Amino acid sequence: MSRFILKRSISAICYSFIQPDFRLQSRITQASLQACRPPRCHYSKACEVTKMSSNDKLLPRIFKHVDENVDSYKQLLKEAVAIPSISSDAAHRDDCVRMVHWTQEKLKEVGATTELRDVGFQTIDGKQVKLPPVLVSVLGNDPKKNTICIYGHLDVQPALKSDGWLSEPFELVERDGKLFGRGSTDDKGPVLGWLHAINAYKAIGEELPVNLKFILECMEESGSEGLDELLFEKLKPEGFFDSVDYVCISDNYWLGTTKPCITYGLRGISYYFVEVECAKMDLHSGVYGGTVHEAMSDLIYLMSELVDKDGKILITDMYKSVAPMTEDEKKLYTSIDFDPVAYKTSIGAHQLAHNGVKEQLLMHRWRYPSLSLHGIEGAAFQPGAKTVIPGKVIGKFSIRIVPHQEPAEVEKLVMDYLNKKWAERGSPNKLKITAQSGRAWTEDPSHPHYQAAARAVRMIFQTEPDMSREGGSIPVTISLQEASARNVLLLPMGAGDDMAHSQNEKLNVRNYIEGIKLFAAYLHEVGLLKK
Ligand SMILES: C[C@H](N)C(=O)N[C@@H](Cc1c[nH]cn1)C(=O)O
């Protein structure tokens, strides 16, 4: 939790330099992208981009190597997926540590120096549980080369076959050109992608065009506990970021399934635990029903007051500080390649919100807050007609927050609203609300760093990337932006239908393999940027 407090104090100092509404206007227009578009090329032919910007056919050789090693890349992902590094479950803490060690060995094999940084303990049910170490690694320190700091995470969301998986979640299985397994796309595939790209340079006997600094954690899916303290209280004072020129994260997805994206914005997250207690233990509803004020009824009442059927958040003033829409920003959504019908079909939704209008859907995914109800701890969720009155229940919901919304301000609005509703309810039960939050992030997509990544995308996919934002959250992104004071870019590997966090998470073989090439081409392009 402390990281969020730290985040908030930092946000007060640095917020003005982020200027999200300015960036929302995205100075990258299709016209400017056209202007810097190099001739079409493909790695299997002589590559014009490569010729234009370097003196040999290095990339085609790398791409050939990648194509020849597909099986070994799948094998390595299989090994990684087999480690159930579920950060939210303390029973899997040893697996998280094992995953960090496993990755450390892989980094050592490519010649990187590695360090495991202790980030202390987390409190679970009043007990102190040791956090998995953060893997910090350095590869190369040539002062003539640019240095990229790469962040990724090694932990995963929980998964059970009984949730509706077609195969064991922690056993990577290939079906129809798709690699199914928990963590395949989020985020083990992309992390391994960097390793494979580095390996490819080595395998063909070429020097890496950049220096690399890795920060790999195993708590991202659980609020990245301890990471901000490591960044701001240890790594930054130690000078870790002094040599960093660019920051790159591959931990999100394309918007659709065919068009590659480069991402310049993320929503933040404000997560709530609403605990209502009516008794010290669960009670037989036949024996006690009718004699107690039930916790579950109170909780359902509170949760039902949060959002209406169309997704409008009912919390007073929740939209007040959202960055205003500009005319320029409005135009951006029209040119984005996003097919609401395919999107609806891929998730099997009965109907999309906002009448399925593309622009509205994108806006509500990227630039407006949304509130989701996640679940209730202590509820009798197992199948069968259990007749118990839960003594204590914890409702979980979160708000994806957006530019200009500060976590502290959002948390206050939520607490005030819930306390008001609780007073109206007049329940004698005990209510406790806790929150943890991370801010939204936006970046300048007209920066040369983004242009370099766009060149790499064109080289691999022969198409213009969409400059996208992401509805999800990677709270450390803004911390890395602040700690390094450098341009941060998200370079997704997976496709929009990968179903991260869900049943049958997958990574397309094509996205994995072309993603490795993309990373190699991106390293090359950043290597060519003026130092
Ligand atoms: C986008 C990224 N791959 C991701 O899944 N982020 C999570 C982060 C999170 C925050 N609380 C728990 N997990 C997300 O957006 O849900």
Ligand SMILES: [Zn+2]
């Ligand atoms: Zn992730």
Ligand SMILES: [Zn+2]
């Ligand atoms: Zn995730």
